[in-house]
Amino acid sequence: MRLGLQVPNFTWPTEEGALGDTFALIAERAERAGLYSLWVMDHFFQIPVVGPAEHEMLEGWSALAFAAGRTNRIRLGTLVTGVTYRHPGLLVKTATTLDVLSHGRSYFGIGAAWYEEEHRGLGVPFPPLAERFERLEETLQIALQMWTGDERPFRGKHYQLERPLNSPRPVQQPHPPILIGGGGERKTLRLVARYADACNLFAYGGREQLLHKLEVLREHCETIGRPYEQIEKTTLSSLRLSRDGRNGTLSPAAAVDFFGGLAELGIDQAIFSLPNVHELEPFELLATEIVPQVEKIAVAGR
Known part of the structure; x- marks a missing residue:
C-alpha cells in the first residue's frame, strides 16, 4: 500500500515571509519519510472546512512546480483542479509542463468544481452543476486527445479547439495518470470508469460508505467493459499523529491499523492531511514507524 500527503492549509505559526521556506521543507520531509505522493488543493480562497476564506492559499499548479524543484522522487498532484478554473487546452499544457519538469512525477487531478464563493469573488463563471x-x-x-498528439480540431458543446497542439509531450506515457475526485454515483464515478486512471474518495464516511462507492464504481466498469482493477483507488482523510497517541491522536501502531483497514477494502493509496504538518514529529513517525510497515500491507484484490 502507498501513502500520500495532502497539504490543504498554508496558515502556519511562522512569519508570512517564511511560507515558501516552510512549504519547501514539508515537501522535502515528505519525500525523505518515504511518502509516495504530495498533493495540494486547487483553490484560490481557503475552503470553509479548513479555515476562513482570507487565510493563505497558494495556487496549486505553481505550488507543485515549486515542490518539484525541491524534490526528486515524490509524485505530485492537485486534489483536485476544478474544471471551471482554466481553459482545457491551457490546463493540459500546464499539467504537461509539470510532468516534463518533474521528470514524469505528476498526476492530473480534476473534478467538477464546487466552491462558488471563490468563483464569484474572482470573477470566474460558475455554471450549473449539469453544465x-x-x-x-x-x-x-x-x-x-492532446496527450496522443492528435492535432485535429476538437468540436464540443462548450469548447472548440482549432489545433490542440501539445509540445513537448509528457514524460509519462501514454499520459500522466488522470485522477478524478468525488464520489457522485451517477456522474463522477461513471466518468472515472470511462476516462480515469485513479479515483479519490473521502474516507471520513466510514467503511460501509467506502465499500458502497467502490461497488458502484465496479458496476460502472462492468457496464462499459473495463477491468475494475485498472483503476487506482485512493482515499482522503485527516490524521493527527503523535508518538504516544495522546489527546485523541493516533499512535504509529493505530495509524498502521487504520491504513490496513483501507487496504482490506481495496484502497491502493491512502492520502491524508496533517494539522501539524509544519512540525517535525509527524514526519519522524512516518519515516521510522509508519511508512515501512504500510508498504508491506497487501491491497485486497491486487
Whole structure:
C-alpha cells in the first residue's frame, strides 16, 4: 500500500515571509519519510472546512512546480483542479509542463468544481452543476486527445479547439495518470470508469460508505467493459499523529491499523492531511514507524 500527503492549509505559526521556506521543507520531509505522493488543493480562497476564506492559499499548479524543484522522487498532484478554473487546452499544457519538469512525477487531478464563493469573488463563471459535468467530460476528452498528439480540431458543446497542439509531450506515457475526485454515483464515478486512471474518495464516511462507492464504481466498469482493477483507488482523510497517541491522536501502531483497514477494502493509496504538518514529529513517525510497515500491507484484490 502507498501513502500520500495532502497539504490543504498554508496558515502556519511562522512569519508570512517564511511560507515558501516552510512549504519547501514539508515537501522535502515528505519525500525523505518515504511518502509516495504530495498533493495540494486547487483553490484560490481557503475552503470553509479548513479555515476562513482570507487565510493563505497558494495556487496549486505553481505550488507543485515549486515542490518539484525541491524534490526528486515524490509524485505530485492537485486534489483536485476544478474544471471551471482554466481553459482545457491551457490546463493540459500546464499539467504537461509539470510532468516534463518533474521528470514524469505528476498526476492530473480534476473534478467538477464546487466552491462558488471563490468563483464569484474572482470573477470566474460558475455554471450549473449539469453544465460543469459536461465541461468536465469534454476536458477529459481534450486532455486525452492532446496527450496522443492528435492535432485535429476538437468540436464540443462548450469548447472548440482549432489545433490542440501539445509540445513537448509528457514524460509519462501514454499520459500522466488522470485522477478524478468525488464520489457522485451517477456522474463522477461513471466518468472515472470511462476516462480515469485513479479515483479519490473521502474516507471520513466510514467503511460501509467506502465499500458502497467502490461497488458502484465496479458496476460502472462492468457496464462499459473495463477491468475494475485498472483503476487506482485512493482515499482522503485527516490524521493527527503523535508518538504516544495522546489527546485523541493516533499512535504509529493505530495509524498502521487504520491504513490496513483501507487496504482490506481495496484502497491502493491512502492520502491524508496533517494539522501539524509544519512540525517535525509527524514526519519522524512516518519515516521510522509508519511508512515501512504500510508498504508491506497487501491491497485486497491486487
